[in-house]
Amino acid sequence: MPSSTPLSDVLGGRIDGLDLAHPLTADQQTWLADTLHRHGFIVVKNQSLTAAQMVTFARSWGRPSPHVIDTFHHPDDANILVLSNVFKDGEPTGLVDAGTYFHTDYSYLEDVARCTILHAQDVPPAPNGTRFANQAKAYADLPASMKDKIQGLVVKHHYGNRDDLNQRSRTVASVLNPDQAKKVNWVRHPLVRKHPFTGQPALYAVSGSAFGIEGMDDEAALALLRGLSAHATQAAYCHTHNYENGDVIVWDNALLLHSAPLVDLTRPRTLWRVTVLNPLMH
Numbered sequence: 001m002p003s004s005t006p007l008s009d010v011l012g013g014r015i016d017g018l019d020l021a022h023p024l025t026a027d028q029q030t031w032l033a034d035t036l037h038r039h040g041f042i043v044v045k046n047q048s049l050t051a052a053q054m055v056t057f058a059r060s061w062g063r064p065s066p067h068v069i070d071t072f073h074h075p076d077d078a079n080i081l082v083l084s085n086v087f088k089d090g091e092p093t094g095l096v097d098a099g100t101y102f103h104t105d106y107s108y109l110e111d112v113a114r115c116t117i118l119h120a121q122d123v124p125p126a127p128n129g130t131r132f133a134n135q136a137k138a139y140a141d142l143p144a145s146m147k148d149k150i151q152g153l154v155v156k157h158h159y160g161n162r163d164d165l166n167q168r169s170r171t172v173a174s175v176l177n178p179d180q181a182k183k184v185n186w187v188r189h190p191l192v193r194k195h196p197f198t199g200q201p202a203l204y205a206v207s208g209s210a211f212g213i214e215g216m217d218d219e220a221a222l223a224l225l226r227g228l229s230a231h232a233t234q235a236a237y238c239h240t241h242n243y244e245n246g247d248v249i250v251w252d253n254a255l256l257l258h259s260a261p262l263v264d265l266t267r268p269r270t271l272w273r274v275t276v277l278n279p280l281m282h
């Protein structure tokens, strides 16, 4: 059986003893899922997966869901979104800036993401990492009066970064073309969401796509959401993972917020990404 080592007091685990180029056995997948639910984020080092092998690994978690930005799907498999700052013949080969603010993947969709998987292809030296924040710990530490106040609240989500809507800014959500924009609508999710596999309560997507709260005026709702997000992204709940070539990482979107780095445009950086839906909803 593989083994896991915690990467910090708050989240993250390094996995040793797995070669993801081979399909996982049922026992390995059960162990890996339990490990992900415990750590929120896991990394397997020194992997070299083809597009097909990466998608086979992704399918062991649930159904991959291609990103609404279809411009940079991997040519061998549309389930993979290419993240890259490399230009070829003057054209970008991938999405350059993606999610450079705290958010949860697919919180703007009805079908939220179970987990996101990244495979580092060519990354510059550290610091180059994604920052994660543990939303179960952030929720657990809230005073009882705040837990009472937010219990049962329903949050209105839409694609975008509610704290930066300037399309020329690098911390705006990746800009959609008109066809892509037609595919996203308003959706609603509970503010405190029980983890679909463990039942553990956590704050859900209080940053990023959360624009309002049902039954509350927008100003009061945004003040509440911004206060919760400031609490939930304090350093005490965070861990940053700096990538090395060959890393395969998986994070649990029900448990963590994450924020991608602002990429240095002069240093090549390419990663592949697959986002997987929650199999309990399908």
Ligand SMILES: [Fe+2]
Binding pocket: 098, 099, 103, 104, 105, 258
């Ligand atoms: Fe993201």
